[in-house]
Amino acid sequence: MKNYLQKSTSAAPLAVFRIALGLLLFVSLIRFWARGWIHELYIEPKYFFPFYGFEFVTAPGEYIYVLFAICALSALMFSLGLFYRFSSIALFLSFTYIELIDKSTYLNHYYFISMICLLMTFLPAHVYFSADAYRNKSLAANTIPQWCIDSIKLFVCMIYFFAGLAKVNSEWLLEAQPLRIWLPSKNDLPIIGWIFNYTWVAYLFCWVGCLYDLSIPFLLLKRSTRLLAYCAVISFHVLTAILFPIGMFPYIMIATALIFFSADVHKMILVLIASLFGKTKELMFPNNNFKFKPVRQSLLISIFSVFFIIQLLMPFRYMMYPDELFWTEEGYRFSWRVMLMEKAGHAQFTIKDEKGKIAVVDNTEFLTPLQEKMMATQPDMILQYAHILRDHFSNSGWSSPSVYVDSYVVLNGRLGKPLIDPLTDLAKQEDSFDHKAWILPFKNEIKGF
Amino acid sequence: MIGKSKHLFVFVLALLLSACGGDDDNPTPVDNTKDREAILTHWADNIIKPSYTNFSSRLDLMITRSEAFTATPTVATLQEFRNAWIDAYTEWQKAELFEFGPADKYTIRNFFNIYPADVTGITSNISDPSANLDLPSSYARQGFPALDYLLNGLGDDDAAIVEKYTTDADAAKRLAYIERIVLRMQTLINNVITEWNGAYRDTFIASTGLDIGSSMGAVVNAYVLHYERFIRSGKIGIPAGVIGTIVGSPFPEKVEAFYKKDISRVLAQIAHQAAIDFFNGKSFNGGTEGPSFKSYLNALDAKDANTGTLLSTIIDNQFTTINGKLAQLMPDLSQQIGTDNEAMVDVYTNMQTAVRYLKVDMSSAMSITITYTDNDGD
Numbered sequence: 001m002k003n004y005l006q007k008s009t010s011a012a013p014l015a016v017f018r019i020a021l022g023l024l025l026f027v028s029l030i031r032f033w034a035r036g037w038i039h040e041l042y043i044e045p046k047y048f049f050p051f052y053g054f055e056f057v058t059a060p061g062e063y064i065y066v067l068f069a070i071c072a073l074s075a076l077m078f079s080l081g082l083f084y085r086f087s088s089i090a091l092f093l094s095f096t097y098i099e100l101i102d103k104s105t106y107l108n109h110y111y112f113i114s115m116i117c118l119l120m121t122f123l124p125a126h127v128y129f130s131a132d133a134y135r136n137k138s139l140a141a142n143t144i145p146q147w148c149i150d151s152i153k154l155f156v157c158m159i160y161f162f163a164g165l166a167k168v169n170s171e172w173l174l175e176a177q178p179l180r181i182w183l184p185s186k187n188d189l190p191i192i193g194w195i196f197n198y199t200w201v202a203y204l205f206c207w208v209g210c211l212y213d214l215s216i217p218f219l220l221l222k223r224s225t226r227l228l229a230y231c232a233v234i235s236f237h238v239l240t241a242i243l244f245p246i247g248m249f250p251y252i253m254i255a256t257a258l259i260f261f262s263a264d265v266h267k268m269i270l271v272l273i274a275s276l277f278g279k280t281k282e283l284m285f286p287n288n289n290f291k292f293k294p295v296r297q298s299l300l301i302s303i304f305s306v307f308f309i310i311q312l313l314m315p316f317r318y319m320m321y322p323d324e325l326f327w328t329e330e331g332y333r334f335s336w337r338v339m340l341m342e343k344a345g346h347a348q349f350t351i352k353d354e355k356g357k358i359a360v361v362d363n364t365e366f367l368t369p370l371q372e373k374m375m376a377t378q379p380d381m382i383l384q385y386a387h388i389l390r391d392h393f394s395n396s397g398w399s400s401p402s403v404y405v406d407s408y409v410v411l412n413g414r415l416g417k418p419l420i421d422p423l424t425d426l427a428k429q430e431d432s433f434d435h436k437a438w439i440l441p442f443k444n445e446i447k448g449f
Numbered sequence: 450m451i452g453k454s455k456h457l458f459v460f461v462l463a464l465l466l467s468a469c470g471g472d473d474d475n476p477t478p479v480d481n482t483k484d485r486e487a488i489l490t491h492w493a494d495n496i497i498k499p500s501y502t503n504f505s506s507r508l509d510l511m512i513t514r515s516e517a518f519t520a521t522p523t524v525a526t527l528q529e530f531r532n533a534w535i536d537a538y539t540e541w542q543k544a545e546l547f548e549f550g551p552a553d554k555y556t557i558r559n560f561f562n563i564y565p566a567d568v569t570g571i572t573s574n575i576s577d578p579s580a581n582l583d584l585p586s587s588y589a590r591q592g593f594p595a596l597d598y599l600l601n602g603l604g605d606d607d608a609a610i611v612e613k614y615t616t617d618a619d620a621a622k623r624l625a626y627i628e629r630i631v632l633r634m635q636t637l638i639n640n641v642i643t644e645w646n647g648a649y650r651d652t653f654i655a656s657t658g659l660d661i662g663s664s665m666g667a668v669v670n671a672y673v674l675h676y677e678r679f680i681r682s683g684k685i686g687i688p689a690g691v692i693g694t695i696v697g698s699p700f701p702e703k704v705e706a707f708y709k710k711d712i713s714r715v716l717a718q719i720a721h722q723a724a725i726d727f728f729n730g731k732s733f734n735g736g737t738e739g740p741s742f743k744s745y746l747n748a749l750d751a752k753d754a755n756t757g758t759l760l761s762t763i764i765d766n767q768f769t770t771i772n773g774k775l776a777q778l779m780p781d782l783s784q785q786i787g788t789d790n791e792a793m794v795d796v797y798t799n800m801q802t803a804v805r806y807l808k809v810d811m812s813s814a815m816s817i818t819i820t821y822t823d824n825d826g827d
Contacts, residue, residue: 188485410810414753
């Protein structure tokens with residue numbers, strides 16, 4: 001182990017990863033901006049759904065544009081390796097802050113980006129082929145500790161593996177849900193569309209998708225299968241890009257998986273880039289080993305160990321809760337569970353006060369369509385919204401208003417049914433990490449993870 | 450760039466598939482019932498366009514009668530105008546649900562059927578012939594509800610009403626306002642019909658996806674919105690006092706066609722039946738069923754996993770239950786509310802169940818997002 005931690009390797013793969021990640025994030029942010037989503041998601045809403053424990057993160061109003069500008073600029077600087085310490089921290093903090101503002105926008109791939117940016121703030125991704133190294137020759141180095149690159153590989157492997165593990169259940173493998181609902185909606189695609197009319201295609205996609213996620217880490221790690229595995233990565237992610245609205249994520253994963261290739265491959269990529277600038281010599285060939293000071297190295301190793309232990313445990317925390325994970329969603333987020341549920345709902349809230357006043361809430365007066373859609377199927381958001389309503393009616397002169405919800409949720413093609421106990425006064429319930437006893441039982445079984 | 454690579458990929462995948470599939474020259478869909486183009490075509494040609502054509506002819510007749518009335522306001526011309534108004538209003542119930550495409554573009558419902566009529570606004574518009582009728586505040590001052598007030602609400606009997614158009618000081622201005630609003634209805638609906646008869650029909654049929662801006666997505670959203678907000682809430686829930694900011698006290702004056710009194714139930718019944726017929730894909734002329742929500746749900750095999758009952762059957766059964774309950778209400782819903790509001794609330798509750806089947810079960814089974822935002826998922 002000690003030997004391993006002292007091992008050095010080429011700095012090229014991490015440099016390529018830095019360049020690609022920064023550029024793709026920059027493009028993602030510009031795309032987000034250009035589509036008007038900043039306004040739609042962070043300015044239009046009257047209320048936000050912060051994460052439990054992160055209530056201090058609030059929407060900054062019109063200044064959200066400044067935040068996005070900082071985030072995009074730091075992504076660009078990050079990519080160039082310019083003021084890397086500063087730009088990587090700025091990128092991590094600004095991106096994460098944006099993601100923490102509203103749960104309704106939660107996506108696993110945003111969480112992935114936050115976490116990878118966190119790791120990158122600690123890694124010496126700027127010592128090679130960067131603006132910083134170009135300006136400061138004493139910083140420039142062509143090797144870095146091997147564990148630095150391996151930790152990125154490990155994280156990527158974990159994501160794929162956990163995503164695969166989450167598919168090992170009766171819904172996905174035995175019922176082909178939710179793909180058997182989603183795929184027919186694409187039966188009008190040119191040339192291939194017609195195959196989605198067949199249920200067996202959904203089964204095929206489910207099984208192949210599950211095996212892909214579970215095996216791809218190992219296939220990418222092994223030199224003999226790497227090229228084939230990378231072709232599979234490209235096909236898989238391009239296919240998901242065609243079939244599902246998942247934005248830039250497929251391209252980020254395709255770029256990320258490059259990290260598994262050897263240093264020679266990355267050097268070839270860098271030569272190509274360097275020739276654009278005509279600075280091949282200065283950028284490519286420093287001759288210096290980058291090593292952390294022993295104290296710093298031990299500190300980093302400890303931080304990374306804690307990080308990976310948490311990452312290892314997070315996807316399993318759902319086991320501490322009773323009832324079905326897909327139904328209660330207690331322990332669902334931050335666990336690489338993607339594309340597992342076709343869940344939709346409708347929640348109608350009734351407010352009653354002590355003097356007998358009753359109101360039925362029009363959700364559109366309080367929430368955006370996206371917020372309403374997300375709230376209707378997720379118990380913790382239903383509770384947050386109930387508290388928003390309680391406070392609103394309280395401020396408009398109702399005396400200690402009670403909040404009740406008449407909810408209706410469908411999950412993976414089952415007939416809909418109420419999610420929340422309609423007799424529970426949600427105004428009096430508090431959020432916590434405990435099981436929410438006012439979620440009605442699922443009364444159905446999904447076997448597996 | 451991304452688009453190009455997508456096409457290339459689809460092409461390569463297609464090559465691979467046809468290579469293993471063998472049947473290379475004719476990979477046509479076997480399962481036509483999931484063919485959304487067929488559904489869209491049936492809707493456009495056999496339901497939407499005929500509905501509009503039929504409504505338009507009733508509206509034209511109403512305008513002819515209104516002209517006869519404005520030329521010589523008598524009890525007889527009033528009654529003929531009123532009968533033509535009832536006919537057109539009834540027929541409108543079968544067209545109001547198509548608030549997508551051109552109708553959505555012109556927000557036609559806002560100008561045809563927002564009630565209760567704004568009596569103060571109508572009165573002030575009568576004295577100001579150039580009043581702006583495009584503003585949201587003017588919605589309830591025009592269309593069928595305004596005519597309801599002008600034909601039925603100005604006096605205790607027909608003689609008293611006719612007086613308002615003959616001897617009253619504002620008689621000429623009232624007649625002018627009637628003329629203005631009926632011609633406006635004709636202009637607006639002609640805009641919509643012209644588009645459907647023109648290029649829009651092909652655009653509608655060609656958009657076979659289910660994502661943002663697709664025809665099917667727009668239709669499902671408009672259909673569910675219509676059922677929820679304009680049938681369940683508008684015709685039943687709001688007057689019965691079960692929905693809104695302050696619940697409990699009913700508002701009998703908020704029923705549809707409040708001044709005519711005895712047609713509010715039949716309007717609700719016809720609107721409800723139109724929603725049912727659309728669900729089942731019943732052709733406007735002839736009444737045979739074609740590709741529809743029902744056939745599509747059946748093709749997707751959407752059903753209650755516990756009992757095996759098809760979702761479309763569950764929905765149709767709920768519709769039948771509601772029809773039965775609607776039929777038992779009094780013809781004048783405001784009277785029903787005053788006498789036995791529980792019966793109204795019962796209809797509302799049953800419609801609420803139907804809303805859930807449509808809005809949650811149906812849309813989820815079809816993989817359609819009900820309240821769109823064009824955003825990434827994961």
